[in-house]
Every structure is written in structure tokens, then in C-alpha cells.
Amino acid sequence: MDKPLKLKVAIVGLGYVGLPLSLQFARSGVPVLGMDVDVDKVEALNDGRSYIKHVSGDLVAEQVKAGRLEATADFARVNEVDAVIICVPTPLNKNREPDISYILQTGRAIAPHLRSGTLVALESTTYPGTTEELVLPILEKSGLRCPIAAGLENENIPADYFLAFSPEREDPGNKQYGLAQIPKVVGGVNPPSGRAAQALYAQVVAKVIPVSSTRAAEMTKLLENIFRCVNIALVNELKLLSLRMGVDVWEVIDAASTKPFGFMPFYPGPGLGGHCIPVDPFYLSWKAREYDFSTRFIELAGEINTSMPYHVVESVGEALNQHKKSLKGSKILVLGVAYKKDVDDLRESPSLKIMEILQKRGADFDYNDPYFPQLHKMRHYDYSHMKSVPLSAETLAKYDAVIIATDHTSYDFGMIVDASKLVVDTRNATRRVIRHRDKIVLC
Numbered sequence: 001m002d003k004p005l006k007l008k009v010a011i012v013g014l015g016y017v018g019l020p021l022s023l024q025f026a027r028s029g030v031p032v033l034g035m036d037v038d039v040d041k042v043e044a045l046n047d048g049r050s051y052i053k054h055v056s057g058d059l060v061a062e063q064v065k066a067g068r069l070e071a072t073a074d075f076a077r078v079n080e081v082d083a084v085i086i087c088v089p090t091p092l093n094k095n096r097e098p099d100i101s102y103i104l105q106t107g108r109a110i111a112p113h114l115r116s117g118t119l120v121a122l123e124s125t126t127y128p129g130t131t132e133e134l135v136l137p138i139l140e141k142s143g144l145r146c147p148i149a150a151g152l153e154n155e156n157i158p159a160d161y162f163l164a165f166s167p168e169r170e171d172p173g174n175k176q177y178g179l180a181q182i183p184k185v186v187g188g189v190n191p192p193s194g195r196a197a198q199a200l201y202a203q204v205v206a207k208v209i210p211v212s213s214t215r216a217a218e219m220t221k222l223l224e225n226i227f228r229c230v231n232i233a234l235v236n237e238l239k240l241l242s243l244r245m246g247v248d249v250w251e252v253i254d255a256a257s258t259k260p261f262g263f264m265p266f267y268p269g270p271g272l273g274g275h276c277i278p279v280d281p282f283y284l285s286w287k288a289r290e291y292d293f294s295t296r297f298i299e300l301a302g303e304i305n306t307s308m309p310y311h312v313v314e315s316v317g318e319a320l321n322q323h324k325k326s327l328k329g330s331k332i333l334v335l336g337v338a339y340k341k342d343v344d345d346l347r348e349s350p351s352l353k354i355m356e357i358l359q360k361r362g363a364d365f366d367y368n369d370p371y372f373p374q375l376h377k378m379r380h381y382d383y384s385h386m387k388s389v390p391l392s393a394e395t396l397a398k399y400d401a402v403i404i405a406t407d408h409t410s411y412d413f414g415m416i417v418d419a420s421k422l423v424v425d426t427r428n429a430t431r432r433v434i435r436h437r438d439k440i441v442l443c
């Protein structure tokens, strides 16, 4: 990391990406003004509290106390800073098309207050072209100019302000790679913007990787996520075949993983979850249509991954059938609503879809998740009436079937199998359970 520059940074959007990034800057000695439309988050931060489980409240309190972290909902204060980093959501809308309204809102909110010489860096995952085609024209309403230019002849092209894209690569809950250890890809709309963004991020990460344009940086993030999405779809499909053939796909993946080159393991599961992998690839397929191009791998992977929660419910129905029971009217417990183990994030979680399908098929279901004592209303689902049921041998015994949807480390799978009548395991979480294997259905 480089020697600290004297600067102040605004970070817009204080969620899973923006909050850890704010802390990283603050800890590196760069004062941060966090900005969010959610006044509860602003208040919590100014009180020195964290609202994200894996972000330490002590760390927030320490930085607030030291005067290096402050939050506000007043976007006019952008005129106090040297750089603005935008980390607002980029979901899909009802028609599964990009919803870039949050980026547009942010652009409109900051443009009137932008000072000459300020760097604006977008981090929200989006399709190639967003920074140049959407953010730049909005920011230029400020009267400041930042020309789109590339190549050696434009190394020192004059610009009133600087504009760049740098994708976020945060992996929530990953203890091996923290923000500082993950190289940061950076592309500017012109060479001076690229250099300004490199200097900014060198304050907080060990390695900055420059690319030639914002489009290249935007596409890099999509390649990374499409790579995961397609490979997860591949193992999900191979799992379906393996189940039919009586082959243990998890054993096969472990064996293939011993190849020291050319193979990287991906694991099957109940479907895709999280804010990124189920969403981001469709930003590219949407944009590709403008070029009369169909992204077939993305569509196929989407089709397979989307079918997985249906496969889980089919498997539960089939397993109950073996016990002379029907899905309709059976009592089912879903273990884990978080989209992956040990995180308090349920965005796009396949468990939510599984619960929706169970409901439609007339099953009577509950859930347990140590990270979610109760559920709230979400964009596509409303389970606000549901509370996590306590996990005990007596509770488990009341259900006709238990679905392991998320393999949280805190779950005692031996106890779960012992106490349950039937366990449908979507993650091979019971691989080490020896007793009562006849109760387990891998799916």
C-alpha cells in the first residue's frame, strides 16, 4: 500500500460493499464521509454501531471516535471530498432487466455539488458502458468535463474531474482474503482518470491492476461472475445425472480436485444465491441484445440454476412418497435461509424459492437459521410473519422431512439426522454422518 495521500473520500451506499470499504479507508488513515439514503444506517454509523453481522461494531466505533468515519444523508457534502466512490445496488427489475436507477439517482444527487478535480469511481456491478454512457452525461450536468479518451496520445488530456470504474470483489464471510489482499482492477474514462483511481485505491489495497478503459473494468467483473455461474450450473447438471446413475458427485469433485492444474472445484447446491452470481450475468445478456448477440452460456446456466429449487422440492416429494406421505399437508423444516453458510445475507437465497414452491404445493413448513431469528419483507417475497424455530431433537422429530438448504458450520448434522424422520440434504452436509444413513436423501 502506498504512503497516505492527504485526501477525504465520500463513499455512497453503505451496504455490504460500502461499509467494509469505508472502514478500510478509515483504518488506512483516509477520512471517510459515508453517504446513504437510509437514515437508520447513517444514525447507526454515527453512533459507532455496525448493522452487518460480519462487520465489527468495535471497529466502526473506533473509527468514528477517531474522527475518521462520519455518515450523512446530505449529498451536498460531496463538495468536501476529493474522491467519491459509488457502491449502490444494481438489482434486476421484475422483468429481469438491469435496474440502474440507484446509480442514476446517485449521479443526480452528487452532480450539482461536484468540485473541480474530484475523482468519481463507480463500484456497483453493471454492464460494460454504464460509466461512460450513463454516469458521465449526468455528472457533466455540473458543467465540468471529463473527455472519453484512450491511448498514449491522451496520457495528459485535460479533464475538470476524473471518472473511473473499479469492480468490487468482496466475498462476504471469506476469512482468507480480506479487502486489502484482493487486487483491485481499475479503468478510467481517460488515462488521467485511470491514474487518479489507481492512486486512490493504492491507499487501501496491496495491488491495483490498471486496465485500459471503464468498459474493460466493467466486463472484468462480469467475466468473473459469469465464470462462477456457468461452472455452478455445470456441476448442478452433472449432479442430476450422477444421482440418476448412482454416482456420488461430491466424491467425484473431490477426486478431480487433486489434479494440480487445469481444474477448479465448484459445488452443486439448491440453486444460486447472493446478490451477485444470480443477477450480474443478466446485465451482460441484456446489453448483448443491443449488439444482436445472444449469450447462450449465460442463458443455459440460468435455466439450470433456476430449476434447482424445483428439483429440491421434487426430491422432498419423492422421499415422502417412499414413506407413504404426500408433500401436501406434510410438515417440513427448512434448515438455513442464508444463501450460503455462515453469512447473514439472504438475498436471492434459493431457500426462499424452495419455501415458495413448498407453499404452492400445500406443504406446511417452518425454517431455522441462527442468522435470521425472524424474516422480513423482501423485494420478491414476504415471509415477515415467520420466525426461526428452535433447533432441538424434540422440534426436529415433529417434522415429516427436514431440508438442509444451508450448511451453517454451527449445525450439528449428526444430531439433526439422529432426531429427524427424513433428511433431504442439498449440500452433502451429512457426508460425515455415520448413523442412520437410511434417513438421508442427497439431492
Ligand SMILES: NC(=O)c1ccc[n+]([C@@H]2O[C@H](COP(=O)([O-])OP(=O)(O)OC[C@H]3O[C@@H](n4cnc5c(N)ncnc54)[C@H](O)[C@@H]3O)[C@@H](O)[C@H]2O)c1
Pocket: 012, 013, 014, 015, 016, 017, 018, 035, 036, 037, 038, 041, 087, 088, 089, 090, 102, 105, 106, 123, 124, 125, 126, 168, 169, 170, 171, 172, 275, 276
Ligand atoms: N455484496 C457483495 O458481496 C458484492 C460483491 C461484489 C459487488 N457487489 C456490488 O456492489 C454494489 C452494492 O452491493 P451491496 O451488496 O453493498 O448492496 P447493499 O444493498 O448491501 O447496499 C447498498 C446501499 O446503498 C444504499 N442506497 C441505495 N440507493 C442509494 C442512493 N440513491 N444513494 C445513496 N445510497 C443508496 C442502500 O441504502 C444500501 O445501504 C452492487 O452493484 C453489487 O452488485 C456486491
